[in-house]
Amino acid sequence: MAKDFLANESFQSFLEELTQFGAIHGPTLTEDGVPAFTTIASSSDLRLDYRRTLIPPKKYLFPPRTPLLNFAPGCGYSRPVVATGEIILFGLHPCDLAAISYLDRVFTQDRPDPLYRARRNALTLIGLSCEADEFCFCGEMGTDVPVNFDIYLEKVEGGFCLRQGSPRGKTISSGLSSLSEGPETAAPLQTRMAKVADRIRKAAERQETFPKSPLWDDFADRCLSCGACSLCCPTCYCLDIREYGDLDGRTAQRIQEWDNCLFKSHGEIAGGYNFRKTRQERFRYRFIHKYLGFGPLRGVVSCVGCGRCREVCPVKIDLQELFQQED
Ligand code: SF4
Numbered sequence: 001m002a003k004d005f006l007a008n009e010s011f012q013s014f015l016e017e018l019t020q021f022g023a024i025h026g027p028t029l030t031e032d033g034v035p036a037f038t039t040i041a042s043s044s045d046l047r048l049d050y051r052r053t054l055i056p057p058k059k060y061l062f063p064p065r066t067p068l069l070n071f072a073p074g075c076g077y078s079r080p081v082v083a084t085g086e087i088i089l090f091g092l093h094p095c096d097l098a099a100i101s102y103l104d105r106v107f108t109q110d111r112p113d114p115l116y117r118a119r120r121n122a123l124t125l126i127g128l129s130c131e132a133d134e135f136c137f138c139g140e141m142g143t144d145v146p147v148n149f150d151i152y153l154e155k156v157e158g159g160f161c162l163r164q165g166s167p168r169g170k171t172i173s174s175g176l177s178s179l180s181e182g183p184e185t186a187a188p189l190q191t192r193m194a195k196v197a198d199r200i201r202k203a204a205e206r207q208e209t210f211p212k213s214p215l216w217d218d219f220a221d222r223c224l225s226c227g228a229c230s231l232c233c234p235t236c237y238c239l240d241i242r243e244y245g246d247l248d249g250r251t252a253q254r255i256q257e258w259d260n261c262l263f264k265s266h267g268e269i270a271g272g273y274n275f276r277k278t279r280q281e282r283f284r285y286r287f288i289h290k291y292l293g294f295g296p297l298r299g300v301v302s303c304v305g306c307g308r309c310r311e312v313c314p315v316k317i318d319l320q321e322l323f324q325q326e327d
């Protein structure tokens with residue numbers, strides 16, 4: 001029999017064995033009680049019953065601020081050294097695994113980003129099964145089936161069933177003495193509903209963008225342009241590149257930063273023009289990008305149903321209502 005069972009009592013040894021493959025990061029609670037992926041020193045730091053972190057795991061691949069170039073007199077421009085130590089990212093739910101799969105397509109396929117690729121190569125993804133709450137809709141998006149993992153742990157009676165999803169996952173798990181022959185094997189993976197994803201796919205095929213819905217006015221009236229929905233989204237990747245001069249007036253840094261398509265400044269260009277002056281235009285842009293895709297990913301839905309935007313929006317805006325209304 002295959003050694004694909006991790007008993008609850010072997011969990012601490014499992015984590016200790018994993019440290020030989022990289023620093024372990026996983027879901028914890030910050031001092032303010034906010035779920036967050038951070039470094040793990042012991043299994044007691046982990047919150048295996050978490051639903052979703054506020055800031056998604058994209059921060060490991062696409063950090064909020066990335067220095068691209070340094071400038072100093074006499075040296076000109078130089079590239080900062082990027083530290084990419086091996087990291088085991090433990091406890092990713094299927095929606096976050098699907099989100100990383102989407103970011104992989106964005107950053108490594110059409111125009112590969114070497115910084116993203118270096119960080120991605122240093123990351124081992126260990127997934128963990130979860131229970132949906134009132135904000136989740138991964139089942140409706142078809143992202144409740146785990147993809148893109150090196151190792152996946154499915155919670156079962158007395159422990160976890162382990163799946164290997166990549167050569168790296170096989171190498172890691174084959175040497176772990178904390179695994180044993182299990183009382184049960186992992187059940188076949190099946191999505192629950194994928195109803196919304198089907199509806200969106202059909203809308204995308206018909207090139208629908210719901211231009212006449214009264215909900216656009218309602219959303220635009222209520223939205224505070226706070227940008228929280230985009231900030232916490234595991235697949236949003238709007239970015240800006242700025243140069244910051246130091247106070248000495250001699251040195252400077254070029255920084256890549258998260259931007260936000262809900263901000264009015266996002267559509268500003270030289271000459272005082274703006275592609276998307278109104279909130280309604282910004283909403284439509286986000287909606288079309290998120291659900292219908294554009295560019296090389298046209299027709300690819302990037303919402304993974306994690307529920308973060310539903311949970312954080314202070315005025316309870318949920319773009320999915322557009323699809324429900326069209327039924
Ligand atoms: S749009 Fe909302 S539910 Fe969908 S992936 Fe982004 S944060 Fe999650």
Ligand code: SF4
Pocket residue numbers: 222223224225226227228229230262312313314315316317
């Ligand atoms: S979180 Fe809500 S209020 Fe804030 S920008 Fe997004 S939709 Fe608007």
